[in-house]
Amino acid sequence: MQKIMVCIKRVIDYNVRVRVKPDGTGVVTEGVKMSINPFDEIALEEALRLREQGAAAEVIAVSLGPDDTQQQLRTALAMGADRAILVRHDAPADPATAAAAFMALVRKEGAELVLLGKQAIDDDACQTGQRLAALWDRPQASAASRVEVVGESLRVTREVDAGLEVNEIDLPGVVTVDLRLNEPRYVKLPDIMKAKKKPLDVTDLAALGVALDEPVTVLKWDPPPQRTKGIMVKDAAELVSALKQKGLV
Amino acid sequence: MSRILVIAEHSAGKLNPSTAKVVACARAIGGEIEVVVLAADGASVAAQCAALEGVTRVLQVDHPANEHPLAAVLAPQIAGLAEGVSHLLGPSTTFGRDLMPRVAALIGAPQLSEVMAVESPRRFRRPVYAGNAVVTVEVAEGRQVVCTVRTASFEAVGSAAAHAAVEQRSVEFSPPAHTRFVSVSAPASDRPDLQTAARVVSGGRALGSAEKFQLIYSLADKLGAAVGASRAAVDAGYAPNELQVGQTGKIISPALYVAVGISGAIQHVTGMKDSGVIVAINKDAEAPIFEIADYGLVGDLFSLLPEIENLLAG
Numbered sequence: 001m002q003k004i005m006v007c008i009k010r011v012i013d014y015n016v017r018v019r020v021k022p023d024g025t026g027v028v029t030e031g032v033k034m035s036i037n038p039f040d041e042i043a044l045e046e047a048l049r050l051r052e053q054g055a056a057a058e059v060i061a062v063s064l065g066p067d068d069t070q071q072q073l074r075t076a077l078a079m080g081a082d083r084a085i086l087v088r089h090d091a092p093a094d095p096a097t098a099a100a101a102f103m104a105l106v107r108k109e110g111a112e113l114v115l116l117g118k119q120a121i122d123d124d125a126c127q128t129g130q131r132l133a134a135l136w137d138r139p140q141a142s143a144a145s146r147v148e149v150v151g152e153s154l155r156v157t158r159e160v161d162a163g164l165e166v167n168e169i170d171l172p173g174v175v176t177v178d179l180r181l182n183e184p185r186y187v188k189l190p191d192i193m194k195a196k197k198k199p200l201d202v203t204d205l206a207a208l209g210v211a212l213d214e215p216v217t218v219l220k221w222d223p224p225p226q227r228t229k230g231i232m233v234k235d236a237a238e239l240v241s242a243l244k245q246k247g248l249v
Numbered sequence: 250m251s252r253i254l255v256i257a258e259h260s261a262g263k264l265n266p267s268t269a270k271v272v273a274c275a276r277a278i279g280g281e282i283e284v285v286v287l288a289a290d291g292a293s294v295a296a297q298c299a300a301l302e303g304v305t306r307v308l309q310v311d312h313p314a315n316e317h318p319l320a321a322v323l324a325p326q327i328a329g330l331a332e333g334v335s336h337l338l339g340p341s342t343t344f345g346r347d348l349m350p351r352v353a354a355l356i357g358a359p360q361l362s363e364v365m366a367v368e369s370p371r372r373f374r375r376p377v378y379a380g381n382a383v384v385t386v387e388v389a390e391g392r393q394v395v396c397t398v399r400t401a402s403f404e405a406v407g408s409a410a411a412h413a414a415v416e417q418r419s420v421e422f423s424p425p426a427h428t429r430f431v432s433v434s435a436p437a438s439d440r441p442d443l444q445t446a447a448r449v450v451s452g453g454r455a456l457g458s459a460e461k462f463q464l465i466y467s468l469a470d471k472l473g474a475a476v477g478a479s480r481a482a483v484d485a486g487y488a489p490n491e492l493q494v495g496q497t498g499k500i501i502s503p504a505l506y507v508a509v510g511i512s513g514a515i516q517h518v519t520g521m522k523d524s525g526v527i528v529a530i531n532k533d534a535e536a537p538i539f540e541i542a543d544y545g546l547v548g549d550l551f552s553l554l555p556e557i558e559n560l561l562a563g
Contacts, residue, residue: 017515018381027382095350096359123377124496125362126397127350130320134354139321139428142347145490155431160343161444161499162260163434163491167319170427179480179497180490215389216359222383224376227522230543236553239528239546240560248448248505248526249472249561 001171004047004056005111007102007129008040008076010069011122024220036072039117041079043177045184046147047115048080055149058082060109064093064101070200077195078187084200085109087208094214095123097205099131104208106136111172113154118143118176129176139169143178251280251370256327256339256348257298258318259288264297266445267340269405274398275338276303276406277367283308285330285418287323289316295415302406304413311417314424318344321428324351326420331356334393335370341397341500342444353395360395361386363500365402375399379496380519400444401502401523434491440466441475443492448505451477451494451521454485455510455532455550462487464554465509471561477501477521479511495520510550513538530554 012018013033020027036044047059061076061084063069073084087101106114119126126142133140145164146157158165159178169175205212233239243249253275258265268284275282284298285308295309308330314322327348331337337352339345341363353360365383366374372387373396388394443449450472452465462482469476478488480495494501496519506524511517513529513536521527522541529542530550539545546553 012378018378020382027378094359096354099354119497121379121496123362124379125360126346127353127360127362130347130350131354133321134324134351139425140347140351141428142320143343158343159490160347160433161491163489165433166431168429168431173427180484213357214359215392216361217387217389219372219385219387222385224380224383224522227527227541229540230527230545232539232545232547235548236546236556236560239544240557242544243505243526243528246526 001055001112002057003060003109003111004050004058004113004115005060005062005102005106005109006040006044006047006076006081007098007114007116008044008061008063008072009037009120009122010034010063010065010072011037011120014038014121020221020223024222026221034068034072036075037117037120039119039121039177039179041184042179042181043115043117044076044079044081045182046177049182050149056113060085060111062102062105063087064089064098066090073200074195075187077198077200078191079185080191083198086200086202088202088204094216095125095127095131097210097212097214098128099135100210101205101208102128102132103135104210106132113171114174116176118178129174133174136172136174139173140176141167141169141173142176144175145178145180147175147181251278251335252333253278253280253282253336253338254330254334255282255284256337256345257284257286257294258340258342258344259286259294262293264294265340265342265344266405267342267400268298269301270400270403271338271340271398272301272303272406273403274364274367274396275336278336278370280335280370281305285310285327287312287315287326289313299412299415300408302409304409306413307415308418309415310420312420312422312424317430318348319428319430320348320351322424323348324355326422327352328355329420329422330418331393337393337395339397341399345397349395349397356393358393358395359388360397361388362397363399364396365399379515380522381515399500401500440469441473443475443477443494444499444501446475447503448472448474449477449501449503450474450507450509451479451511452482452488452509453479453511454481456482456487459487461551464551468507468554468558471558474505474507479514479517508538508542509554511538512536513541
């Protein structure tokens, strides 16, 4: 295949303990580290490996987000993507809008494979890849833990509730990736320098002909209900007797 | 009035228990509840759906292409049944997570993922940021909405006194050839299913090896419990991936959850914090898991687990 497109999302870094603002209008983002959604980073790594194996010629990293998302796209370029495209959009993007934007980019660029994370760790929606596959009327393989190229098809091992499911999909298609697919490479300093010279184009939804349709409104944000701390038992006997008393064992 | 279409999850002629929980969510929305069974031969599953409390009718769509639950095959058929439907609901299992967004895109509807509470037919609550925040969201009037239902948040409906009618439906549809099912790993054991078990024993990285992880199976068997694992234990190869409990694994709410050698990373806690009673066994008294445990026991799991087994036998 010629082109692989990797969709990445700028999210609060997974090491940050996310807190809801006291006024319930969102989560605290001031001074908080932002990163590439970890699942998307795995998708990018897989794309780079496919290119290195000679299965693809070019890897394009794309994102929908505010102007600052250029930082994450530069990181993607430093990891090894050949070029990047930002669809600038200041409001938090819903999965339907993201899928429509990526669909427009797929058509424009002629990508044959789209790789992205199975979910973003901010909205935990798990929708964008499947939506894109539907708009494209092409196959999807979600939650991939193994991807093999077999001629013009992919053999994808997916993590499902029953265990592992293997599907074969014809290209072009969409694969969303799970954690165990690979371990992304570290970015080296010379690569960061090189990445500064790689092309990063900026466009927007209007230029791509994507109309905004956002029928869901967030009314408020709450911290999750807290469990109260229970009691510490001193030994196994006290534990088993407490559980027996409660009729749990 | 709402008209709700529930997509049944099933395998090998058996209805997945998640469907009874999705029907519970549908009842909380209120209205007519139709359950659709897409299968090669769905008669048995349709009968099981008809026996669920609150179901108005069951739609049985038989097609040879429906032998395996491929989203690209099922989604167009569901979209074909969506006219006049206000809500389309599926479980937030890997089946529903794969399928429902494809349906939502085909019918041009928004999707609310992991719905945990219904405040009104248009207003719902769902967790974000791995459960570190809960948002209340509202869907605009007149818009269809697709939901995946967080099964851990709903009690399964019981059996109906009178069974709902089953209607055969045929859908005009040519199955896509671009997606092919190859295989699925067979269920590994006859132990209780992790997603529906009343008791779960989970092991973490502290077990140290796949051999020592057998201690978890041993205690689980004593308790008649399902076995779970933290992501660290799965990544280290001590337990298979389908046992993973957490944000990226299974989200469960058993009556009893025993966490052994699990520190309590937020990723894991997201998957089990709705459990009835949480027991934590860990050698580190400062482990965050103790913050949410009803019963905490500090000590060496390798001596404590055999001791607990003996006490249970006594």
